[in-house]
Amino acid sequence: MDESTSRSIEKNCIVYVRYLENFEPRTTFYGIINMEGDGSAENIVKNLSTSWENDDLQPSRTCWLATDNASIHNGVAAKLRKHHDMPCLELNTCVAHSYALVGKQAGQYIDGDGKMRVRPLIANFENLIGKIYTYFNRSASRQHKLKQWWLSIRNCLRPIINNMKPGNQALLALLEHTSSDLNTSQNEREAAAELLMEILDDRFLFILHFHFDIHECISGELTKMMQKDDISYKMLMDTVSAKKQMLVAWTKQSNGMCPWGPSLAEYLSLTEGGNSFGAFKVPSKASRDVLTEECCLHVQRLLEEIERRFPPSELHRCFSFLFDPLTIEENQALFNEATYGRQELQYLRQKYQNLSGFDSKNVQMEWESFKPLMVNFIGNKFSNASPAKFWKNFIELKTTTNERFSEEFKNILILL
Numbered sequence: 001m002d003e004s005t006s007r008s009i010e011k012n013c014i015v016y017v018r019y020l021e022n023f024e025p026r027t028t029f030y031g032i033i034n035m036e037g038d039g040s041a042e043n044i045v046k047n048l049s050t051s052w053e054n055d056d057l058q059p060s061r062t063c064w065l066a067t068d069n070a071s072i073h074n075g076v077a078a079k080l081r082k083h084h085d086m087p088c089l090e091l092n093t094c095v096a097h098s099y100a101l102v103g104k105q106a107g108q109y110i111d112g113d114g115k116m117r118v119r120p121l122i123a124n125f126e127n128l129i130g131k132i133y134t135y136f137n138r139s140a141s142r143q144h145k146l147k148q149w150w151l152s153i154r155n156c157l158r159p160i161i162n163n164m165k166p167g168n169q170a171l172l173a174l175l176e177h178t179s180s181d182l183n184t185s186q187n188e189r190e191a192a193a194e195l196l197m198e199i200l201d202d203r204f205l206f207i208l209h210f211h212f213d214i215h216e217c218i219s220g221e222l223t224k225m226m227q228k229d230d231i232s233y234k235m236l237m238d239t240v241s242a243k244k245q246m247l248v249a250w251t252k253q254s255n256g257m258c259p260w261g262p263s264l265a266e267y268l269s270l271t272e273g274g275n276s277f278g279a280f281k282v283p284s285k286a287s288r289d290v291l292t293e294e295c296c297l298h299v300q301r302l303l304e305e306i307e308r309r310f311p312p313s314e315l316h317r318c319f320s321f322l323f324d325p326l327t328i329e330e331n332q333a334l335f336n337e338a339t340y341g342r343q344e345l346q347y348l349r350q351k352y353q354n355l356s357g358f359d360s361k362n363v364q365m366e367w368e369s370f371k372p373l374m375v376n377f378i379g380n381k382f383s384n385a386s387p388a389k390f391w392k393n394f395i396e397l398k399t400t401t402n403e404r405f406s407e408e409f410k411n412i413l414i415l416l
Contacts, residue, residue, distance in 0.1 A: 001048075001067050003039055011035035013044055015051070018066075023395045023413075025388050027229070041075030045083060059084035060356045068097045069309075088355050090315065095236065096226040098309040103219065106301040121294050125207045128198055132160055132171075135195055161212045161263070164199070166270065166278025172196065173279070203286040205267060205277065210295045213250075213261025214302075218243045230386040233316040234324045240310050244303060251299050258292060315351060318344035323416055325390045328378055335375045341367060348415055355414070363411035370412050373398065391416060 001015050013033040019026060033047045052059055065080065067073040077091040107122040118126070163171035178184060178192035198204065225231055225239060251258050259265060267277075268288075275282045321327055321344045334340050345367050353360040377394050395413075398405045406413065 001065065001073075003035070003070070011037055011039050013047065015048070018064075022392075024392050039072070041072050041079055044072075044076050045079040048080075049083065058356070059086055062086060063088055063355070064090050064092055066092045066094065069093045069101060088352050095231070095310075096223065099219070099222055099226060102302065102305040102309050106298055106305050119294070119297075121203065121207060121291075122298075125204065125211070128204055129160065131195060132199070135191070161208055164205075164208075164278075169278050169280065172199065175199070176280075197283075200277070200280055200282050201286075202271070202282050202284065203291060205282065206264070206286070206288070206291045207295070209264040209267040210260070210298075212263045216263070217246065217261055218302075230388050232324050232326065232387050233313070233320045234327055237310070237312070240306060244306060247299050247303055251296050258296070260295075264295075314347065318347045319415075322348075323387070323391070325378070325387055328374055332375060332378060335371055340371065352415070358414050359411050363415065366409050366412045370409055 001013060003011065003013050005011055011034075013035055015030040015033060016027055017030040019028070031051060033044075033051060035043055035047065049059070059080070062080075062084075065073070065077050067076075073091060073093075077089060080086055081089050105116075107118055108116045109119055111117045160171070162168070175192045175196035179189050179196060181189065184192075222239060222243060225236065250260050260268070271277060271282060271285070275285065322341055331340070342364075345364065349360040349363060352358050374394075377397070395405075402408070
């Protein structure tokens with residue numbers, strides 16, 4: 001569910017529904033609810049309830065509400081639980097939106113008036129990145145000249161840093177050439193000279209290489225993973241944990257120095273003995289202590305925001321422990337233990353004891369008979385498939401060999 005405002009300034013709520021069809025999860029557009037200018041939690045619940053009633057849907061069978069990070073949705077979930085007797089309803093925020101907020105808020109601070117502001121070094125960095133893109137975006141001739149300096153540009157969408165690395169400094173070479181090219185206008189020469197001077201600034205280059213490492217080694221993999229519809233909780237949290245450890249390692253000082261990521265470490269190594277940066281000179285070095293402090297602060301803020309936006313979920317962990325193919329494969333050796341999965345199942349039994357059609361007592365017996373079936377199936381190497389594909393294959397196989405499978409394991413399948 002997501003709110004939007006149309007061109008006519010009407011508030012709408014766009015709703016999708018995720019459901020099971022032949023044991024396969026599907027997501028389908030449900031409808032657009034006109035909020036009539038009132039985006040309050042109470043009005044959202046009122047309109048959503050009306051839609052359910054009109055379509056003869058049973059709210060008690062709804063298990064999850066997925067939204068962005070707007071705080072109002074906490075109120076929506078609370079009112080739905082109360083008004084429709086939905087104690088099982090959980091609220092989940094979009095992981096991609098959550099991580100976008102991590103990146104945004106890591107670069108901010110609260111000023112004396114209590115307002116969120118972008119830290120000055122980050123603001124200056126973003127401003128110069130924008131100026132570089134604007135310089136070429138508004139001039140076809142500049143783009144053509146850059147292609148002459150760097151022939152692979154039409155095949156490359158990598159960040160600006162790839163135009164500056166020693167051995168391939170096309171951007172810097174073009175700006176230097178343009179700044180002294182008498183065949184161009186004075187304004188053109190001055191614009192190129194000014195931009196070149198701003199780029200060949202140690203503060204900018206330090207921050208540029210730092211953020212390049214953040215995007216390439218940390219955020220890139222995470223954001224790509226978050227675009228997948230069938231990402232598992234275990235895979236997400238394992239990757240988040242690994243990235244947090246990487247950030248901590250980058251800022252772990254030894255003899256007053258941080259190891260940093262590969263790009264920044266290389267830049268520091270290249271400029272350690274002088275001001276040379278490939279074929280160009282960095283006129284003067286900024287205080288590396290100040291820059292180190294700024295980047296360490298940014299890493300600290302990233303870690304804080306990740307902790308806040310991606311807290312562990314016991315409910316997700318229990319589901320993952322019982323039903324995630326990756327976890328099942330890892331724990332094959334433990335499946336013969338009588339107590340395997342009982343603690344997690346107990347948590348889910350209590351959580352869903354009031355769910356319509358779910359028998360929290362029978363599910364215990366079903367689990368004991370269900371475990372051996374999973375172990376045998378894992379041996380077929382279907383665990384490399386997505387969780388949805390894995391379980392669809394599993395259920396299709398079992399229903400083919402056992403006509404009463406769905407009935408015998410009704411409550412396990414409800415949890416699944």
